Amino acid sequence: MSTVLVVNSGSSSFKYQLIDMDTEQMLATGLVERIGESAGHAVHTIPEDDVPSADRTDAPQTSERDLPIPDHTAGFRVMLDAFEANGPSLTRHPLRAIGHRVVHGGKRFFEPTPITNLVKINIEELAELAPLHNPANLQGIEAAQKAFPDVPHVAVFDTAFHQTLAPAAYSYAIDAALAEKHRVRKYGFHGTSHKFVSEEAAAFLGRPLADLNQIVLHLGNGASATAVSGGRSVETSMGLTPLEGLVMGTRSGDIDPAVLIHLHRRTGMSFDDIDTLLNRKSGLLGMAGANDMRDVLSRSAAGDEKATVAFDVYVHRLKGYVGNYLAQLGRVDVITFTAGVGENSAPVRAAALSGLEAFGIRLDPERNEEKSREARRISTDDSDVAVLVIPTNEELEIARQTMSVV
Ligand code: ADP
Numbered sequence: 001m002s003t004v005l006v007v008n009s010g011s012s013s014f015k016y017q018l019i020d021m022d023t024e025q026m027l028a029t030g031l032v033e034r035i036g037e038s039a040g041h042a043v044h045t046i047p048e049d050d051v052p053s054a055d056r057t058d059a060p061q062t063s064e065r066d067l068p069i070p071d072h073t074a075g076f077r078v079m080l081d082a083f084e085a086n087g088p089s090l091t092r093h094p095l096r097a098i099g100h101r102v103v104h105g106g107k108r109f110f111e112p113t114p115i116t117n118l119v120k121i122n123i124e125e126l127a128e129l130a131p132l133h134n135p136a137n138l139q140g141i142e143a144a145q146k147a148f149p150d151v152p153h154v155a156v157f158d159t160a161f162h163q164t165l166a167p168a169a170y171s172y173a174i175d176a177a178l179a180e181k182h183r184v185r186k187y188g189f190h191g192t193s194h195k196f197v198s199e200e201a202a203a204f205l206g207r208p209l210a211d212l213n214q215i216v217l218h219l220g221n222g223a224s225a226t227a228v229s230g231g232r233s234v235e236t237s238m239g240l241t242p243l244e245g246l247v248m249g250t251r252s253g254d255i256d257p258a259v260l261i262h263l264h265r266r267t268g269m270s271f272d273d274i275d276t277l278l279n280r281k282s283g284l285l286g287m288a289g290a291n292d293m294r295d296v297l298s299r300s301a302a303g304d305e306k307a308t309v310a311f312d313v314y315v316h317r318l319k320g321y322v323g324n325y326l327a328q329l330g331r332v333d334v335i336t337f338t339a340g341v342g343e344n345s346a347p348v349r350a351a352a353l354s355g356l357e358a359f360g361i362r363l364d365p366e367r368n369e370e371k372s373r374e375a376r377r378i379s380t381d382d383s384d385v386a387v388l389v390i391p392t393n394e395e396l397e398i399a400r401q402t403m404s405v406v
Helices: 072-086 117-128 134-147 160-164 176-181 191-205 258-267 271-280 283-288 293-301 305-329 339-344 346-352 365-369 394-403
Strands: 003-009 014-020 025-033 040-046 061-067 095-102 153-157 213-219 223-229 232-236 334-338 386-389
Touching (some): 003 134, 003 394, 072 134, 095 394, 134 153, 153 394, 160 232, 191 334, 191 386, 223 305, 258 271, 283 293, 305 346, 334 339, 346 365
Parallel strands (some): 095 153
Antiparallel strands (some): 025 040, 213 223
């Protein structure tokens, strides 16, 4: 069995997933959190199929521990203990490689990259563009390298898939020299998900990826839209940072940049305050007081006017991006919804694509309402554009890309 461990590290936590690359099945998943706080917490879960038959219950097997976890290195020891205690044994199934999610690869990284000291220096240097994420990703890499010194480590970048954008799509219309000097341009994010889902969509339709023009709508807590032509990202809604574009759980998405200046001048808010406002207190949370689309919908159903407006702004923006990408691509074969909201929220999907029959987009209301964890078509059989729901799997995509270079 050839296994890959996928690590997604934040500043005070990391998530991991062990994947069997022969079957592409997940063998274990876990979270180590509250690193550096007095009370750390670790959860390790193995899917029911991998639990020895005598121990089987209806639920996956989960073990939890509360203990101090001073740093990421200690966190990896906790993870190793969990594998030893609950399986699968990493001694019996040695890792083929470890794939690390890295948020920002700038212009330099456009493919999965084996991690060397130079690569780490570059990731560190790109922290200028992703101050919250890249240093945290690097902490995870360093700790994982200590825990597994003899296993190849590979970085898979969230921005990489969008490195195919043309200058017309990635350039902001500001002073060119200033933009160049400070690397101000659109990079795009969620690339691993957009790549995975666009490939799955082609497989679902049984058509060559190279022939398809696609729109992928990744609607999770963070949300982004991507236009994909022949398997290449040609336009995407996130920008220099993951703040641009769609309305999100707590992020504003697109906004007149003069709003920032106005707020600064009128209220004396600092740029750090405005950063917090736009990234953490805006979007659905800012407008409706809840960042979870389920809460927004239930409040709206109960007559909460603010929640109704928040929903309307969310889908209005989404529809605008669909229209933009229809125009940019000229012809669209398939539109795919993915991530928490995209996979589960029939009302969002219905509202975002309503009234687009003239563009050949016809949803089947019954198919749209069906609940499933499988990839499925929700458009009518006579819809010119296929509309699909496809569960994303960023961990599997990171593992696949990791295997492609080891
Ligand atoms: P992340 O961006 O954190 O990876 P996910 O892709 O898991 O997020 O999406 C999480 C979001 O999905 C939740 O905040 C919630 O708004 C939304 N969501 C999950 N289930 C549903 C549902 N049944 N209906 C509407 N929204 C849902």
